[in-house]
Amino acid sequence: MASDIILYWGSGSGPCWRAMICLEEKGLSDYTSKYISFDNKENKSDEVLKINPRGQAPTFKHGDVIVNESIAICLYLENTFKSQGTKLVPDDPGQQALVLQRAVESHNLHETVYDVLLYFFSTKPEDRTEAMLEEKRKACHKELQMWEGYLAKLGDGSYIAGKNFNLADACTFPFIATLVRMGFNMSRYPHLAKYYDLVKDRPSVKASWPPLWKDTPNKDFLKVI
Amino acid sequence: MASDIILYWGSGSGPCWRAMICLEEKGLSDYTSKYISFDNKENKSDEVLKINPRGQAPTFKHGDVIVNESIAICLYLENTFKSQGTKLVPDDPGQQALVLQRAVESHNLHETVYDVLLYFFSTKPEDRTEAMLEEKRKACHKELQMWEGYLAKLGDGSYIAGKNFNLADACTFPFIATLVRMGFNMSRYPHLAKYYDLVKDRPSVKASWPPLWKDTPNKDFLKVI
Numbered sequence: 001m002a003s004d005i006i007l008y009w010g011s012g013s014g015p016c017w018r019a020m021i022c023l024e025e026k027g028l029s030d031y032t033s034k035y036i037s038f039d040n041k042e043n044k045s046d047e048v049l050k051i052n053p054r055g056q057a058p059t060f061k062h063g064d065v066i067v068n069e070s071i072a073i074c075l076y077l078e079n080t081f082k083s084q085g086t087k088l089v090p091d092d093p094g095q096q097a098l099v100l101q102r103a104v105e106s107h108n109l110h111e112t113v114y115d116v117l118l119y120f121f122s123t124k125p126e127d128r129t130e131a132m133l134e135e136k137r138k139a140c141h142k143e144l145q146m147w148e149g150y151l152a153k154l155g156d157g158s159y160i161a162g163k164n165f166n167l168a169d170a171c172t173f174p175f176i177a178t179l180v181r182m183g184f185n186m187s188r189y190p191h192l193a194k195y196y197d198l199v200k201d202r203p204s205v206k207a208s209w210p211p212l213w214k215d216t217p218n219k220d221f222l223k224v225i
Numbered sequence: 226m227a228s229d230i231i232l233y234w235g236s237g238s239g240p241c242w243r244a245m246i247c248l249e250e251k252g253l254s255d256y257t258s259k260y261i262s263f264d265n266k267e268n269k270s271d272e273v274l275k276i277n278p279r280g281q282a283p284t285f286k287h288g289d290v291i292v293n294e295s296i297a298i299c300l301y302l303e304n305t306f307k308s309q310g311t312k313l314v315p316d317d318p319g320q321q322a323l324v325l326q327r328a329v330e331s332h333n334l335h336e337t338v339y340d341v342l343l344y345f346f347s348t349k350p351e352d353r354t355e356a357m358l359e360e361k362r363k364a365c366h367k368e369l370q371m372w373e374g375y376l377a378k379l380g381d382g383s384y385i386a387g388k389n390f391n392l393a394d395a396c397t398f399p400f401i402a403t404l405v406r407m408g409f410n411m412s413r414y415p416h417l418a419k420y421y422d423l424v425k426d427r428p429s430v431k432a433s434w435p436p437l438w439k440d441t442p443n444k445d446f447l448k449v450i
Contacts, residue, residue: 053371054333065322069329076322097290097301104294107332108279146278 002028008048008059010038012181012210014110015070016058017174022074024204025170026085071103074167086204088167095162102150102161102168109175112136112143117182120221140222144179144189147172151191160195165202173199181213183220227253233273233284235263237406237435239335240295241283242399247299249429250395251310296328299392311429313392320387327375327386327393334400337361337368342407345446365447369404369414372397376416385420390427398424406438408445 005028009016023031036042036057044055052059052068060066060073062080067073078088090096116136119128151158161168176196180186186193199205230253234241248256261267261282269280277284277293285291285298287305292298303313315321341361344353376383386393401421405411411418424430 053374062322065319067322067326069326072322072325072329075325076318079321080318093301093305094290096304097287097292097297100297100300101292101294104297149278 002031004063005031006034006061007031008034008036008043008051008057010036010043010057011212012178013038013057014114014174014178015056017177017208017210018070018170019058019060019073019077020208021170021173021204022077022088022167024207025088025165026077026081028077028081028085029207071171074103074170078167086165088170090162090164090166099161099166099168103171106168106171106175109143109147109172112140113175113178116140116222117178137222144192147176148189148191151195156194157198158195159198165199169199173205177205179222181210181218183218183223185223227256229288230256231259231286232256233259233261233268233276233282235261235268235282236437237403238263238282239339239399239403240281242402242433242435243295243395244283244285244298244302245433246395246398246429247302247313247392249432250313250390251302251306253302253306253310254432296396299328299395303392311390313395315387315389315391324386324391324393328396331393331396331400334368334372334397337365338400338403341365341447342403362447369417372401373414373416376420381419382423383420384423390424394424398430402430404447406435406443408443408448410448 002023005023007016007019007023009020023029036045036048038057042048043057043059048057048059049055051061051066054068056068058070058073059068060076062076065076067076074088089099116133116139119133119136147160150160154162159165159169160172173196176192177200180196186196227248230248232241232244232248234245248254261270261273263282267273268282268284273282273284274280276286276291279293281293283295283298284293285301287301290301292301299313314324341358341364344358344361372385375385379387384390384394385397401417402425405421411421
């Protein structure tokens with residue numbers, strides 16, 4: 001019974017997607033799903049602000065328990081529903097360390113990906129400079145090389161922090177998928193390309209795929225990265 | 226026995242301080258402490274890069290286990306040394322949720338505090354504008370009001386996420402202390418002022434206090450915030 005869980009989420013938001021993947025993985029797909037439109041500023045509605053004073057999504061409530069930071073939501077779901085669904089944090093200390101490290105480290109991916117996207121979407125074309133764009137592209141490229149290296153080290157068929165899907169994948173995959181959506185050239189990152197193919201059809205990921213992305217072709221903003 | 230734990234840290238770094246506080250709280254004060262100078266770029270040395278490809282501090286190793294993200298280090302220490310020292314993550318689901326939320330949420334405090342400080346320290350005086358400074362001050366003020374509100378709601382004598390010191394304090398306090406160090410006017414935030422006084426003399430905090438801060442007076446960069 002997950003109907004006492006409420007998640008406010010926006011389509012295409014990586015942090016929201018993290019929480020949605022974990023809800024599915026823990027067998028909680030009957031949670032109360034509240035779609036909010038960022039364009040209509042519904043994240044700043046009284047209903048959301050009452051639970052999340054930052055007016056952001058995800059906004060999450062389970063009974064009287066409120067958690068709004070996406071990584072904290074994922075950890076809370078794992079701790080609270082430990083015995084059901086996918087084990088998101090392994091018990092083995094070494095494996096657990098790697099999973100926690102990559103899950104938290106994914107904020108770097110989050111920041112660099114959103115930084116270049118915001119520059120495209122929130123800066124007027126006349127205010128954008130090729131030099132600044134190049135700088136942000138380079139930062140994104142450097143960040144992607146880091147993750148490409150992690151996957152190369154783990155070997156073919158690996159998830160982001162080992163042989164099984166876990167918290168680190170839930171935290172990382174949404175930003176890899178965002179890159180693909182925005183036209184990211186996968187051929188330069190063969191391990192990331194394989195990783196994307198490995199995870200994209202996973203039931204939890206398909207069930208939570210951003211609705212706005214389903215019926216429209218991918219963009220080509222990032223094809224040069 | 227914590228001598229198989231190595232921590233590379235830089236003085237005054239909030240993320241390093243988080244890990245150092247948790248090491249002390251878990252009774253692991255005999256860890257191998259490796260001070261590195263950011264000014265001398267020792268975080269980019271081969272010794273550090275071998276463990277932490279991002280060349281950042283903290284860089285943490287326990288036997289063969291490597292964890293470098295500060296919040297992940299703190300979680301790892303709690304999980305690995307659960308039965309000793311301070312309980313950093315409570316078992317009660319509601320309390321645990323609040324602790325995880327505030328611990329992860331402290332990245333907002335981290336970012337706004339460092340954003341205004343970097344503007345002071347890394348921008349040439351002739352390139353700084355009063356308008357940009359005012360914008361960063363306002364962001365910092367808004368962020369501080371958020372935490373002031375959390376403390377007000379919890380009541381006098383509270384820690385940042387409840388009645389006891391925990392992970393959320395280890396993650397948050399270093400940035401409050403950074404503000405004080407930089408001349409932050411405490412009188413406008415009475416609950417944060419009380420919180421600072423409550424935590425500053427705690428043994429784990431005193432033992433890990435940034436050495437460079439001990440023998441020099443506080444700065445006055447942020448006195449107008």
